[in-house]
Amino acid sequence: RSLLHFLLCFVLGFLIGFTPFSMENFSTNLASKPQGFAVELKSIPTNAEQDFSQVGNRGRTIETIEMERTKSMGLEVQQEKEAEVLDVPGKKIDPFVGLSPVKILDFVPRKLLIVVTPTYNRAFQAFYLNRLAHTLKLVPPPLLWIVVEMPAQTMETAELLRKTGVMYRHLVCEKNVTDIKDRGTHQRNTALAHIEQHQLDGIVYFADDDNVYTLELFEQLRKIRRFGTWPVGMLQHNKSNAILEGPVCNGSQVIGWHTNENSKRLCRFHVNNSGFAFNSTILWDPQKWGRPTSELIRQSDTDKDGLQDTKFIEQLVADEREMEGLAHGCSKAMVWHLHLEASMITYPSRWTVENNLEAIVPLKKHK
Template sequence: MASIRRTLSPYHDRPYQNGGNPFSGDSPSHKVMYNGKASAFGVGVPKFITGVLLPKSSRKGLNSWKKWFIRCSMFFSLGFLLGMAPFGGVEDVRDRDFSFEERFVAKPAEIVKEEDVKNLVVVERPEENFEVDKVELGVVDVKDVKMRFDFVPRKQLIVVTPTYNRALQAYFLNRLGQVLRLVPPPLLWIVVEMNAASLETADIVRKTGVMYRHLVTTKNLTDIKDRGVHQRNTALEHIERHKLDGIVYFADDDNIYSLQLFESLRAISRFGTWPVAMLAQSKNKAILEGPVCNGSQVIGWHTNEKSKLLRRFHVDMSGFAFNSTILWDPKRWKRPTSDPIRQLDTVKEGFQETTFIEQVVQDESQMEGIPPSCSRIMNWHLHLGARELFYPRAWLLQKNLDVVLPNS
């Protein structure tokens, strides 16, 4: 039986729990480990490998430096073989893109001035450039707001129209409604009927698309000389009760009006007047009635009716307009009395206009002629009503017209 010589261990004096020295030749494990025939590395392993892996063993004819050289060579070869072994798919890191600077770090840009940075901020991306507008937070100066929104709101126009059932009523209301539809808002159309509000009138007014109020005057027709006076008074009472603010204008439905007239009404401060072209009752001539102006100052009146020479103000009912606050705010206009301003049915026919104006103003100095110099005709009073003609109920034809065949 072969044996291996070994040097004495310097640790032979150290006691062990299991007794004996683990490096002594008497240990069972030592015999197994270093036995040439029953080595722990198995059969067929060269003996020089066991000598290299076990540093404590010694062999004859080998120097210590050769042992270390062989040992390092073995470990180097083992590490090289393990590194080349195919343990799985190996990805070539050279093909990977680790360019963090291109993805996450902004490219060096040129020197930008501070003024340019304030106007524009550019965020660079790999493929696209997105421009972000500048956002400023701060308090806007009140002067800038006033300059930006410096506008004067339009005055409201309050158009009062008395109407009644007759043959041409639908034609008159539709014509006036289409004109008012073209007037820039705000505009309020007050339509007044006698005794009851007819469905036909309500339907016509509603379809025009103009903001309106449909009022009714409850009076006994046997005691009425002029129904229009009471209808206008109903509208004046409504304006006073609700304190509507605007320019009041009496626009009869049978008159003809231009858009320039309604544009001029908003320039009135207290009381405005203008000339009206009229067709005489005999329908054989046209006459002019209204103010004579020097600029916007009223200095005289046009009149052709000798019976009306006694009137204080020669104005047609559709030839003047006034501020509605005169009705419900007498202190503002320094009126001498707080009595309600109304048209009078007790006066002679043709004098309703002048008696009403005398309650609103004292003389021509409180009037405004429009347009300047009162040189333009903006509405016409033609007296084209046909009172004896028949009109169908609800403006619908219930029966077919008779067919007239030509003479053969």
């Protein structure tokens, strides 16, 4: 019997020796802290207070993140509900109501206006160019001002253009002045070649520098699809009467022409040079407009006086059905040609006076 007791004690001691002490510590902790909590079964580090504070901070951080996620998800769900368009008969619901701060921009790009101006050195050149520049500066962009001189650029014109604040291109027509009949025709052809070469897409308008233009004209130009026309007001050379020349329209449809000059009654189209504008793609994209040939569209100085404009227009359109009458049924004159040119007056070189003017009325000397 003593041997049996010895064996039992030996086995119990052997089993107790293999029992882990962590379980004893864990049971002791459970006994000392009976409150319930959920933790993973891991060994507790030595610095327990510091680690538990870190765990608490991490818990609060996780809780904050979860709350933010919940709020953001709720906001997205709310926005999705507000953005839904319900198929309710007779009732339209704006899908953008309640969405903040989203601003819907209704932007329609404007057509490019390509304004072609031939100019030359004369008494009123600076006055004319400055007046036209101030008008163009008030036109909403985009606008390109093509100014053509011949036979070379002048420093005065280049300096004036730089100060206008208008986007411009300063071109030169290199034709010999003595070999041409109409200077302006070749200058416009230089601009047309430039537009065709660079395939500028916009509305081309020949704006001579000595005309007077309203801002409404440039608003109307952007309505042109292919070819637009309107009446032009003019003073007769004796400056005693004002006359109108241009189309007669029924709405935007051209149904006839009005002219006061007998020499132009045989013209196909009774249009002044500043009384029409056209889409630039006619010059470099003939297939778009169904043109049968791809010949260059240019003005000619070999035509008789008064026929240059109508011959040029015949290259752009076949008849009045391809034209658009502007200016409220062609009822308003948006351009005026006043014949104010002073061709016999000479202007000093570089637009400056070299010597001081003579004082006709001297200042009185104060005693």
